[in-house]
Amino acid sequence: MTGGAVFAVGTPLPARQIDVTTTLIVCGAIASRDFYAGHHDRDAAVRAGSPDVFMNIMTTAGLVSGYLTDWAGPRAVIHEIDLRLGAPNYPGDVMRLTGDVVDSVTGETGAAVTVRFEGRNSRGAHARGTARLEIRQ
Amino acid sequence: MSDLVTDELHARLLAFVGRTSGAPRVAADAVNAPMIRHWCQAMGDENPGYTDPDWAESGPFGQIVAPPAMLQSWTHHDRRFPTATEPGNAEEELVDVLAEAGYTSVVATGCTLRFVRYLTVGDRVHYQATIRSVSPRKSTALGEGYFVTTEMRYIDAAGEPVGAVDFVTLRFRPARVSGGE
Numbered sequence: 001m002t003g004g005a006v007f008a009v010g011t012p013l014p015a016r017q018i019d020v021t022t023t024l025i026v027c028g029a030i031a032s033r034d035f036y037a038g039h040h041d042r043d044a045a046v047r048a049g050s051p052d053v054f055m056n057i058m059t060t061a062g063l064v065s066g067y068l069t070d071w072a073g074p075r076a077v078i079h080e081i082d083l084r085l086g087a088p089n090y091p092g093d094v095m096r097l098t099g100d101v102v103d104s105v106t107g108e109t110g111a112a113v114t115v116r117f118e119g120r121n122s123r124g125a126h127a128r129g130t131a132r133l134e135i136r137q
Numbered sequence: 138m139s140d141l142v143t144d145e146l147h148a149r150l151l152a153f154v155g156r157t158s159g160a161p162r163v164a165a166d167a168v169n170a171p172m173i174r175h176w177c178q179a180m181g182d183e184n185p186g187y188t189d190p191d192w193a194e195s196g197p198f199g200q201i202v203a204p205p206a207m208l209q210s211w212t213h214h215d216r217r218f219p220t221a222t223e224p225g226n227a228e229e230e231l232v233d234v235l236a237e238a239g240y241t242s243v244v245a246t247g248c249t250l251r252f253v254r255y256l257t258v259g260d261r262v263h264y265q266a267t268i269r270s271v272s273p274r275k276s277t278a279l280g281e282g283y284f285v286t287t288e289m290r291y292i293d294a295a296g297e298p299v300g301a302v303d304f305v306t307l308r309f310r311p312a313r314v315s316g317g318e
Binding site: 030048054057058059063066074077080084085088136 | 172175176178179180181182183184185186192196197204205206207209210211213215217241242243244245246247248249250251252255279280309311312
Protein backbone atom coordinates (compact mmCIF):
# COMPACT_ATOMS: atom_id res chain seq x y z
CA MET A 1 0.00 0.00 0.00
CA THR A 2 1.55 3.27 -1.07
CA GLY A 3 -1.00 5.60 0.54
CA GLY A 4 -1.05 9.31 -0.15
CA ALA A 5 -1.50 10.31 -3.75
CA VAL A 6 -3.05 7.03 -4.81
CA PHE A 7 -6.14 8.03 -2.87
CA ALA A 8 -6.18 11.71 -3.83
CA VAL A 9 -9.52 13.41 -4.38
CA GLY A 10 -10.68 12.87 -7.94
CA THR A 11 -8.94 9.51 -8.35
CA PRO A 12 -11.23 7.23 -10.32
CA LEU A 13 -11.72 3.60 -9.37
CA PRO A 14 -11.29 1.20 -12.29
CA ALA A 15 -14.69 0.42 -13.76
CA ARG A 16 -16.01 -3.12 -13.30
CA GLN A 17 -18.70 -4.87 -15.32
CA ILE A 18 -20.77 -7.47 -13.55
CA ASP A 19 -22.95 -9.89 -15.49
CA VAL A 20 -26.21 -10.11 -13.55
CA THR A 21 -27.41 -13.70 -13.87
CA THR A 22 -30.13 -15.68 -12.16
CA THR A 23 -27.30 -17.59 -10.50
CA LEU A 24 -25.75 -14.43 -9.05
CA ILE A 25 -29.12 -13.16 -7.82
CA VAL A 26 -30.13 -16.48 -6.24
CA CYS A 27 -26.72 -17.27 -4.75
CA GLY A 28 -26.43 -13.73 -3.34
CA ALA A 29 -29.87 -13.89 -1.74
CA ILE A 30 -29.31 -17.29 -0.15
CA ALA A 31 -25.79 -16.40 1.00
CA SER A 32 -27.29 -13.40 2.77
CA ARG A 33 -29.98 -15.66 4.25
CA ASP A 34 -32.70 -13.79 2.42
CA PHE A 35 -35.32 -16.35 1.41
CA TYR A 36 -37.84 -13.85 0.02
CA ALA A 37 -39.25 -15.71 -3.00
CA GLY A 38 -38.84 -12.72 -5.31
CA HIS A 39 -35.09 -13.28 -5.18
CA HIS A 40 -35.08 -16.95 -6.25
CA ASP A 41 -38.46 -17.97 -7.71
CA ARG A 42 -39.35 -16.35 -11.03
CA ASP A 43 -43.05 -17.29 -10.82
CA ALA A 44 -43.32 -15.80 -7.35
CA ALA A 45 -41.46 -12.69 -8.49
CA VAL A 46 -43.93 -12.21 -11.35
CA ARG A 47 -46.89 -12.66 -9.02
CA ALA A 48 -45.37 -10.02 -6.75
CA GLY A 49 -45.15 -7.54 -9.60
CA SER A 50 -41.65 -8.00 -11.06
CA PRO A 51 -40.75 -9.24 -14.55
CA ASP A 52 -38.22 -11.67 -13.10
CA VAL A 53 -36.24 -12.38 -9.94
CA PHE A 54 -34.40 -9.28 -8.77
CA MET A 55 -31.18 -8.74 -6.85
CA ASN A 56 -31.56 -8.13 -3.12
CA ILE A 57 -29.97 -5.09 -1.54
CA MET A 58 -27.56 -7.17 0.53
CA THR A 59 -26.08 -8.61 -2.67
CA THR A 60 -25.74 -5.10 -4.08
CA ALA A 61 -23.99 -4.05 -0.87
CA GLY A 62 -21.76 -7.13 -1.06
CA LEU A 63 -20.78 -6.41 -4.67
CA VAL A 64 -20.04 -2.77 -3.84
CA SER A 65 -18.03 -3.85 -0.81
CA GLY A 66 -15.91 -6.20 -2.93
CA TYR A 67 -15.47 -3.52 -5.59
CA LEU A 68 -14.16 -1.10 -2.96
CA THR A 69 -11.73 -3.45 -1.25
CA ASP A 70 -10.42 -4.93 -4.50
CA TRP A 71 -9.39 -1.37 -5.29
CA ALA A 72 -8.26 -0.28 -1.82
CA GLY A 73 -6.65 -3.59 -0.89
CA PRO A 74 -7.53 -6.27 1.64
CA ARG A 75 -6.18 -4.21 4.54
CA ALA A 76 -8.82 -1.55 3.97
CA VAL A 77 -11.55 -1.30 6.60
CA ILE A 78 -15.01 -0.15 5.56
CA HIS A 79 -16.74 2.11 8.07
CA GLU A 80 -19.89 3.02 6.20
CA ILE A 81 -21.77 2.25 2.98
CA ASP A 82 -24.66 4.56 2.13
CA LEU A 83 -26.61 3.04 -0.74
CA ARG A 84 -29.71 4.14 -2.69
CA LEU A 85 -31.33 1.67 -5.08
CA GLY A 86 -32.95 2.70 -8.34
CA ALA A 87 -33.49 0.43 -11.34
CA PRO A 88 -33.62 -3.21 -10.22
CA ASN A 89 -30.98 -5.70 -11.34
CA TYR A 90 -32.64 -8.49 -13.34
CA PRO A 91 -31.09 -11.55 -15.02
CA GLY A 92 -29.48 -10.52 -18.29
CA ASP A 93 -28.50 -7.07 -17.05
CA VAL A 94 -24.91 -5.92 -17.07
CA MET A 95 -24.10 -3.64 -14.15
CA ARG A 96 -21.17 -1.30 -14.63
CA LEU A 97 -19.64 -0.15 -11.37
CA THR A 98 -17.69 3.10 -11.29
CA GLY A 99 -16.42 5.29 -8.50
CA ASP A 100 -14.14 8.13 -7.55
CA VAL A 101 -12.52 9.51 -4.44
CA VAL A 102 -14.42 12.53 -3.13
CA ASP A 103 -12.56 13.03 0.16
CA SER A 104 -9.20 11.86 1.43
CA VAL A 105 -7.35 12.59 4.65
CA THR A 106 -3.91 11.05 5.07
CA GLY A 107 -2.63 10.46 8.56
CA GLU A 108 0.27 8.59 10.16
CA THR A 109 -1.42 5.20 10.03
CA GLY A 110 -3.07 5.51 6.65
CA ALA A 111 -5.80 7.34 4.80
CA ALA A 112 -9.46 7.99 5.55
CA VAL A 113 -11.12 7.99 2.16
CA THR A 114 -14.65 8.67 0.99
CA VAL A 115 -15.62 7.12 -2.33
CA ARG A 116 -18.65 7.95 -4.42
CA PHE A 117 -19.88 4.96 -6.41
CA GLU A 118 -22.52 4.10 -8.94
CA GLY A 119 -23.70 0.86 -10.49
CA ARG A 120 -25.63 1.33 -13.75
CA ASN A 121 -27.49 -1.11 -15.93
CA SER A 122 -29.25 -0.45 -19.24
CA ARG A 123 -32.27 1.08 -17.47
CA GLY A 124 -30.33 3.54 -15.35
CA ALA A 125 -28.66 3.67 -11.95
CA HIS A 126 -29.24 0.45 -10.00
CA ALA A 127 -27.27 1.76 -7.06
CA ARG A 128 -25.52 4.95 -6.13
CA GLY A 129 -24.02 6.14 -2.92
CA THR A 130 -20.91 6.80 -0.90
CA ALA A 131 -18.63 4.72 1.27
CA ARG A 132 -16.10 5.63 3.94
CA LEU A 133 -12.97 3.50 4.21
CA GLU A 134 -9.85 3.49 6.31
CA ILE A 135 -6.87 2.40 4.27
CA ARG A 136 -4.04 1.40 6.58
CA GLN A 137 -0.42 1.66 5.59
CA MET B 138 -60.24 2.26 -2.73
CA SER B 139 -61.50 5.41 -1.07
CA ASP B 140 -59.29 8.11 0.35
CA LEU B 141 -60.94 7.57 3.69
CA VAL B 142 -59.78 3.97 3.84
CA THR B 143 -56.28 4.99 2.73
CA ASP B 144 -56.05 7.66 5.38
CA GLU B 145 -57.19 5.20 8.00
CA LEU B 146 -54.47 2.78 6.96
CA HIS B 147 -51.78 5.47 7.04
CA ALA B 148 -52.95 6.54 10.47
CA ARG B 149 -52.70 2.95 11.64
CA LEU B 150 -49.19 2.70 10.18
CA LEU B 151 -48.06 5.93 11.82
CA ALA B 152 -48.89 4.43 15.18
CA PHE B 153 -45.95 2.07 14.65
CA VAL B 154 -43.38 4.87 14.47
CA GLY B 155 -41.08 4.69 17.48
CA ARG B 156 -42.03 1.13 18.32
CA THR B 157 -39.43 -1.65 18.33
CA SER B 158 -39.15 -5.30 17.37
CA GLY B 159 -39.12 -6.12 21.08
CA ALA B 160 -36.27 -7.58 23.05
CA PRO B 161 -33.04 -7.98 21.03
CA ARG B 162 -33.19 -11.16 18.95
CA VAL B 163 -30.20 -13.45 19.15
CA ALA B 164 -28.69 -14.75 15.92
CA ALA B 165 -29.49 -18.41 15.32
CA ASP B 166 -25.83 -19.07 14.55
CA ALA B 167 -22.66 -17.44 15.71
CA VAL B 168 -20.52 -15.79 13.05
CA ASN B 169 -18.90 -18.73 11.29
CA ALA B 170 -16.42 -19.55 8.55
CA PRO B 171 -18.78 -21.61 6.33
CA MET B 172 -21.34 -18.81 5.98
CA ILE B 173 -18.53 -16.35 5.33
CA ARG B 174 -17.13 -18.60 2.60
CA HIS B 175 -20.58 -19.04 1.00
CA TRP B 176 -21.04 -15.28 0.93
CA CYS B 177 -17.63 -14.65 -0.61
CA GLN B 178 -18.18 -17.31 -3.27
CA ALA B 179 -21.66 -15.98 -4.09
CA MET B 180 -20.38 -12.41 -4.38
CA GLY B 181 -17.11 -13.33 -6.07
CA ASP B 182 -15.20 -11.55 -3.30
CA GLU B 183 -11.68 -12.97 -3.02
CA ASN B 184 -10.50 -10.71 -0.18
CA PRO B 185 -8.17 -13.03 1.80
CA GLY B 186 -9.09 -11.26 5.03
CA TYR B 187 -12.38 -13.15 4.98
CA THR B 188 -11.33 -16.67 4.06
CA ASP B 189 -7.56 -17.17 4.38
CA PRO B 190 -6.53 -17.68 8.02
CA ASP B 191 -2.81 -17.55 7.18
CA TRP B 192 -3.13 -14.18 5.45
CA ALA B 193 -5.52 -12.91 8.10
CA GLU B 194 -3.06 -13.67 10.88
CA SER B 195 -0.90 -10.79 9.65
CA GLY B 196 -3.87 -8.78 8.41
CA PRO B 197 -5.48 -5.80 10.14
CA PHE B 198 -7.47 -7.96 12.58
CA GLY B 199 -5.08 -10.86 13.26
CA GLN B 200 -7.78 -13.37 12.30
CA ILE B 201 -10.43 -13.82 9.63
CA VAL B 202 -13.37 -11.44 9.81
CA ALA B 203 -16.84 -11.51 8.32
CA PRO B 204 -17.42 -9.23 5.32
CA PRO B 205 -19.01 -6.18 6.90
CA ALA B 206 -21.89 -6.17 4.40
CA MET B 207 -22.97 -9.52 5.91
CA LEU B 208 -24.13 -7.68 9.02
CA GLN B 209 -27.84 -8.16 8.37
CA SER B 210 -27.43 -11.79 7.37
CA TRP B 211 -26.55 -13.06 10.83
CA THR B 212 -29.97 -12.31 12.25
CA HIS B 213 -32.04 -12.28 9.06
CA HIS B 214 -35.42 -13.71 9.91
CA ASP B 215 -37.05 -16.25 7.62
CA ARG B 216 -40.79 -15.67 7.80
CA ARG B 217 -41.46 -19.18 6.50
CA PHE B 218 -40.38 -20.40 9.91
CA PRO B 219 -42.11 -18.09 12.33
CA THR B 220 -40.82 -18.19 15.84
CA ALA B 221 -43.27 -18.25 18.71
CA THR B 222 -45.33 -15.12 18.35
CA GLU B 223 -43.80 -12.52 20.55
CA PRO B 224 -46.30 -9.81 21.31
CA GLY B 225 -45.05 -6.33 20.69
CA ASN B 226 -42.86 -7.00 17.64
CA ALA B 227 -43.75 -3.84 15.73
CA GLU B 228 -41.57 -4.79 12.76
CA GLU B 229 -43.61 -7.94 12.07
CA GLU B 230 -46.97 -6.47 13.03
CA LEU B 231 -46.43 -3.62 10.59
CA VAL B 232 -45.80 -6.07 7.75
CA ASP B 233 -48.93 -8.00 8.70
CA VAL B 234 -51.12 -4.88 8.75
CA LEU B 235 -49.81 -3.87 5.32
CA ALA B 236 -50.28 -7.36 3.89
CA GLU B 237 -53.86 -7.58 5.14
CA ALA B 238 -54.56 -4.32 3.29
CA GLY B 239 -53.13 -5.75 0.06
CA TYR B 240 -49.62 -4.31 0.30
CA THR B 241 -48.02 -7.71 0.02
CA SER B 242 -44.89 -6.94 -2.03
CA VAL B 243 -41.66 -5.42 -0.85
CA VAL B 244 -38.51 -3.96 -2.35
CA ALA B 245 -35.64 -2.35 -0.50
CA THR B 246 -34.87 1.13 -1.80
CA GLY B 247 -31.95 2.16 0.33
CA CYS B 248 -29.72 1.34 3.24
CA THR B 249 -27.02 3.03 5.23
CA LEU B 250 -24.68 0.48 6.76
CA ARG B 251 -22.47 1.65 9.61
CA PHE B 252 -19.85 -0.68 11.00
CA VAL B 253 -18.55 -0.09 14.49
CA ARG B 254 -16.27 -3.11 14.31
CA TYR B 255 -15.78 -6.11 12.07
CA LEU B 256 -17.25 -9.37 13.32
CA THR B 257 -15.04 -12.36 14.00
CA VAL B 258 -15.80 -16.07 14.13
CA GLY B 259 -17.74 -16.86 17.29
CA ASP B 260 -19.40 -13.46 17.63
CA ARG B 261 -23.08 -13.81 18.53
CA VAL B 262 -25.02 -10.91 17.07
CA HIS B 263 -28.18 -9.53 18.67
CA TYR B 264 -30.66 -7.49 16.68
CA GLN B 265 -33.29 -4.90 17.49
CA ALA B 266 -35.27 -2.73 15.09
CA THR B 267 -37.14 0.53 15.59
CA ILE B 268 -39.69 1.83 13.09
CA ARG B 269 -38.53 5.37 12.31
CA SER B 270 -40.98 6.61 9.69
CA VAL B 271 -43.81 5.61 7.36
CA SER B 272 -44.46 7.79 4.31
CA PRO B 273 -47.90 8.76 3.05
CA ARG B 274 -49.16 6.47 0.30
CA LYS B 275 -47.10 7.01 -2.88
CA SER B 276 -47.62 6.02 -6.49
CA THR B 277 -44.53 4.30 -7.89
CA ALA B 278 -43.64 2.41 -11.05
CA LEU B 279 -44.18 -0.82 -9.13
CA GLY B 280 -47.53 0.16 -7.69
CA GLU B 281 -48.95 2.15 -4.80
CA GLY B 282 -47.28 1.74 -1.48
CA TYR B 283 -45.64 3.10 1.63
CA PHE B 284 -41.96 3.73 2.28
CA VAL B 285 -40.98 2.38 5.69
CA THR B 286 -37.72 3.41 7.34
CA THR B 287 -36.40 1.06 9.98
CA GLU B 288 -33.38 1.59 12.21
CA MET B 289 -31.66 -1.74 12.82
CA ARG B 290 -29.20 -1.98 15.66
CA TYR B 291 -26.72 -4.80 16.12
CA ILE B 292 -24.94 -5.54 19.38
CA ASP B 293 -22.61 -8.31 20.49
CA ALA B 294 -22.99 -10.72 23.38
CA ALA B 295 -21.47 -8.13 25.72
CA GLY B 296 -24.09 -5.59 24.69
CA GLU B 297 -21.62 -3.45 22.76
CA PRO B 298 -22.71 -2.02 19.39
CA VAL B 299 -21.12 -3.64 16.35
CA GLY B 300 -23.07 -1.84 13.65
CA ALA B 301 -26.33 -0.29 12.55
CA VAL B 302 -28.43 -0.14 9.41
CA ASP B 303 -30.97 2.46 8.39
CA PHE B 304 -33.15 0.46 6.04
CA VAL B 305 -35.80 1.80 3.68
CA THR B 306 -38.31 -0.51 2.03
CA LEU B 307 -41.28 0.12 -0.23
CA ARG B 308 -44.25 -2.02 0.77
CA PHE B 309 -46.49 -2.01 -2.26
CA ARG B 310 -49.60 -3.40 -3.91
CA PRO B 311 -48.37 -4.82 -7.23
CA ALA B 312 -49.58 -2.78 -10.22
CA ARG B 313 -48.62 -5.51 -12.68
CA VAL B 314 -51.26 -8.09 -13.57
CA SER B 315 -50.35 -11.53 -12.26
CA GLY B 316 -48.45 -13.53 -14.87
CA GLY B 317 -47.80 -10.50 -17.05
CA GLU B 318 -44.50 -9.30 -18.33
